[in-house]
Amino acid sequence: MSTENTLEHKTAKADFDGKQEYTITVYAENRIGLLNRIAIIFSKRKINIESLNTSPSEIDGIHRFNIVIQESYEVVRKLARQIEKQIEVLKVYFNTNDEIIWQELALYKVSTDEIAEKVTVERLLRQYGASAVVIRKDYTVFAVTGHREETDALVKALEPYELIEFVRSARVAIIKDSSGFHEKLKEFEAFEPGEELVENEFLDKGEKIFTM
Amino acid sequence: METAQETMQQTGAKAETSKTLFKGTGSQVLLNGLIEEGVTTIFGYPGGAIMPIYDALYDYADKLEHILVRHEQGGIHAAQGFARASGKVGVCFATSGPGATNLVTGLADAQIDSTPLVCITGQVFAHLLGTDAFQETDVINITTPVTKWNYQVTDAKEIQEVLAKAFYIAKSGRPGPVLIDITKNAQLQLEEFPEYVKCNHIRSYRPKPKVRVEYIEQAAEVINEAKKPFVLFGQGVILGKAEKEFKAFIEKAGIPAAWTIMGDGAIPTAHPLNVGMLGMHGNYGPNVLTNEADVIIAIGMRFDDRVTGRLDKYAKQAKIVHLDIDPAEIDKNVKAEVGVWGDCKETLPLLTNLVNENTHEDWLAKFRQYNQEEIDQVITPELYPVGDEMTMGEVLRNINEICGGEAVIVTDVGQHQMVACRYAKFNNTRSNITSGGLGTMGFGLPAAIGAKYGAPDKTVIAIIGDGGFQMTPQELGTIMQFGAAVKILILNNRFLGMVRQWQQLFHDKRYSFVNITSPDFVALAKSYYIEAAKVDERVNLRQALETMINHEGSYLLEVMVGRENNVFPMVPQGMSVSEIRLK
Numbered sequence: 001m002s003t004e005n006t007l008e009h010k011t012a013k014a015d016f017d018g019k020q021e022y023t024i025t026v027y028a029e030n031r032i033g034l035l036n037r038i039a040i041i042f043s044k045r046k047i048n049i050e051s052l053n054t055s056p057s058e059i060d061g062i063h064r065f066n067i068v069i070q071e072s073y074e075v076v077r078k079l080a081r082q083i084e085k086q087i088e089v090l091k092v093y094f095n096t097n098d099e100i101i102w103q104e105l106a107l108y109k110v111s112t113d114e115i116a117e118k119v120t121v122e123r124l125l126r127q128y129g130a131s132a133v134v135i136r137k138d139y140t141v142f143a144v145t146g147h148r149e150e151t152d153a154l155v156k157a158l159e160p161y162e163l164i165e166f167v168r169s170a171r172v173a174i175i176k177d178s179s180g181f182h183e184k185l186k187e188f189e190a191f192e193p194g195e196e197l198v199e200n201e202f203l204d205k206g207e208k209i210f211t212m
Numbered sequence: 213m214e215t216a217q218e219t220m221q222q223t224g225a226k227a228e229t230s231k232t233l234f235k236g237t238g239s240q241v242l243l244n245g246l247i248e249e250g251v252t253t254i255f256g257y258p259g260g261a262i263m264p265i266y267d268a269l270y271d272y273a274d275k276l277e278h279i280l281v282r283h284e285q286g287g288i289h290a291a292q293g294f295a296r297a298s299g300k301v302g303v304c305f306a307t308s309g310p311g312a313t314n315l316v317t318g319l320a321d322a323q324i325d326s327t328p329l330v331c332i333t334g335q336v337f338a339h340l341l342g343t344d345a346f347q348e349t350d351v352i353n354i355t356t357p358v359t360k361w362n363y364q365v366t367d368a369k370e371i372q373e374v375l376a377k378a379f380y381i382a383k384s385g386r387p388g389p390v391l392i393d394i395t396k397n398a399q400l401q402l403e404e405f406p407e408y409v410k411c412n413h414i415r416s417y418r419p420k421p422k423v424r425v426e427y428i429e430q431a432a433e434v435i436n437e438a439k440k441p442f443v444l445f446g447q448g449v450i451l452g453k454a455e456k457e458f459k460a461f462i463e464k465a466g467i468p469a470a471w472t473i474m475g476d477g478a479i480p481t482a483h484p485l486n487v488g489m490l491g492m493h494g495n496y497g498p499n500v501l502t503n504e505a506d507v508i509i510a511i512g513m514r515f516d517d518r519v520t521g522r523l524d525k526y527a528k529q530a531k532i533v534h535l536d537i538d539p540a541e542i543d544k545n546v547k548a549e550v551g552v553w554g555d556c557k558e559t560l561p562l563l564t565n566l567v568n569e570n571t572h573e574d575w576l577a578k579f580r581q582y583n584q585e586e587i588d589q590v591i592t593p594e595l596y597p598v599g600d601e602m603t604m605g606e607v608l609r610n611i612n613e614i615c616g617g618e619a620v621i622v623t624d625v626g627q628h629q630m631v632a633c634r635y636a637k638f639n640n641t642r643s644n645i646t647s648g649g650l651g652t653m654g655f656g657l658p659a660a661i662g663a664k665y666g667a668p669d670k671t672v673i674a675i676i677g678d679g680g681f682q683m684t685p686q687e688l689g690t691i692m693q694f695g696a697a698v699k700i701l702i703l704n705n706r707f708l709g710m711v712r713q714w715q716q717l718f719h720d721k722r723y724s725f726v727n728i729t730s731p732d733f734v735a736l737a738k739s740y741y742i743e744a745a746k747v748d749e750r751v752n753l754r755q756a757l758e759t760m761i762n763h764e765g766s767y768l769l770e771v772m773v774g775r776e777n778n779v780f781p782m783v784p785q786g787m788s789v790s791e792i793r794l795k
Binding site for chain 2 (some may be wrong): 028029032037040189
């Protein structure tokens with residue numbers, strides 16, 4: 001998908017009924033139990049969460065959730081509203097893959113003997129942009145950051161060389177159009193929020209869906 | 213675990229600067245906070261993990277009236293009835309474990325019907341959390357899907373701020389139930405507490421969206437161009453205390469208005485623009501004409517499936533203008549041409565200013581035409597039956613004639629509920645109290661008790677089926693002990709009538725486990741020292757109803773009605789509203 005002319009692209013998507021990958025970004029207070037409150041919004045509708053990451057955000061005390069699901073635009077829009085309705089949630093955004101920059105981290109544990117013996121492995125790792133995190137006599141751990149396909153490809157490639165253990169992190173994503181949350185937060189702290197916080201995207205014909 | 217200080221930072225509240233005013237336990241400061249919030253009545257049931265609060269309550273008997281219910285579900289339904297009748301926040305207490313889990317049905321009911329509640333549950337000592345201690349349950353996680361907000365307090369220093377937040381969240385914006393779970397150690401903890409400060413801002417919470425004039429303008433434009441506009445209103449009008457603003461709007465624009473059962477009573481039944489009830493058992497005209505209107509203005513309602521019937525055949529010809537305080541409701545079930553976010557108390561006057569004066573006489577006449585057809589085919593036979601068997605409708609007609617629309621009518625769930633909503637006349641708002649979204653059988657009796665405390669000057673009539681009554685009859689004990697003058701009217705058809713109706717219509721009359729027997733309700737009431745009578749012939753009906761309503765104190769009247777009467781009209785499930793059946 002093209003990243004050009006994103007506004008027009010977004011408007012068109014409003015009519016798009018098919019499922020695709022969406023990354024939902026949630027800014028929220030760091031409160032015990034909130035993860036459950038958010039998770040049940042998905043499970044209530046029998047929607048599987050493909051990937052979920054919680055982390056601090058650029059602002060002290062405000063947490064950021066990245067949730068990846070496969071759904072249609074309509075469903076994701078409704079989910080986002082339901083999440084934003086939760087008391088401790090400040091703001092929710094949802095984006096398609098072309099609107100975000102995202103990475104996942106994968107770790108691979110392989111037998112050191114195997115790699116030492118087979119010169120091809122070293123080339124393999126270089127080819128996949130992997131780095132060695134730990135090298136011990138018995139095993140070596142490599143790390144790769146990238147998109148799903150990249151980390152998956154290395155799993156495939158390592159299979160013949162005794163891949164002992166493999167793990168991949170949840171997705172972390174940054175929204176391309178975002179200018180950060182600092183300014184917004186000031187408004188949230190104010191009693192009378194500005195219009196940005198109460199934007200009515202449906203009435204604005206979809207133009208203000210991604211306001212960051 | 214969070215400390216109170218952290219909580220305060222997170223919510224953006226200002227740090228407490230006021231001087232220490234009170235030295236006492238967490239329990240005492242909780243009760244002080246309730247008084248600060250204007251609470252007068254608590255429905256509750258004590259138990260091990262909430263004993264320190266009850267111990268403190270002993271000394272507050274002159275300020276806080278505690279109604280000892282007979283089951284926690286009764287307690288929360290009573291709190292709901294109180295909230296619905298009074299417009300205030302309902303409060304209930306329960307202990308940990310089974311006490312708390314017994315609240316779940318009421319929480320779900322209050323959540324779906326947007327009823328403001330603050331429920332306080334006791335919890336085991338903080339150091340025992342997660343040890344499967346006696347009467348420990350994970351109440352916070354059990355109640356998360358059915359509360360607007362919940363919080364576990366483990367340190368007494370949190371109590372004031374959490375309570376203030378709870379009341380603010382429960383009653384602001386789209387109201388809902390809040391649960392606070394307080395561990396026993398926090399209830400006992402001795403502390404110095406600052407002055408109680410009410411909450412009016414939480415940074416992550418926007419109770420009502422800011423009103424944007426351009427959408428009001430767009431809405432007015434659509435409405436002014438309409439030839440056949442139709443207003444659908446729900447409980448939002450009542451919750452927003454916008455009955456006057458609503459009336460002014462429909463009167464200026466001259467638009468016929470129909471209600472969801474939660475919106476019933478927001479304008480008087482007799483208002484000339486009130487064209488009746490929407491939905492599955494609603495009136496003929498409002499359902500059929502939903503699919504003829506060119507503009508539908510939905511106000512404080514959420515297009516529940518019982519209202520819309522089959523969605524892909526629902527009002528496809530109409531432009532929808534949707535006013536709602538909850539942004540998540542707009543475009544949820546029905547796509548809006550213009551969505552007006554905001555509190556209808558604010559948006560309606562703005563809209564009224566911009567709409568043209570109109571009457572839409574021809575369009576209104578259509579509603580009257582359909583209404584006449586319904587009167588002839590359904591309403592007259594129901595209200596003035598010629599057969600020997602009594603109908604639920606004629607009981608309602610008699611109540612209307614005796615009370616003149618001034619009574620608060622609380623219903624349970626089922627056929628009698630639909631009949632009551634269809635035929636009860638209301639002059640005042642907050643007069644129809646029913647379990648709308650959740651359809652909770654057993655709601656009626658305890659909710660009526662609460663409603664009587666919420667509206668003590670009103671006649672409160674609980675209309676309940678023979679099935680529903682048997683779900684929470686234990687609350688007769690509450691009436692016995694505390695004397696709530698609730699009039700209990702059991703409409704007994706010796707069936708689980710609504711399920712039987714569906715089995716008759718859609719399951720080839722295979723009456724599977726709907727044949728329900730009842731105890732001697734009169735004897736049951738009398739065993740609780742409640743006056744009671746039974747009517748099985750029409751000739752005694754009027755007199756019996758008058759006796760019940762005029763009786764000082766509580767009274768139970770059982771009326772034997774026709775066994776296999778059906779509620780019509782009906783939009784069968786999966787059908788369009790315009791395919792409504794009159795028989």
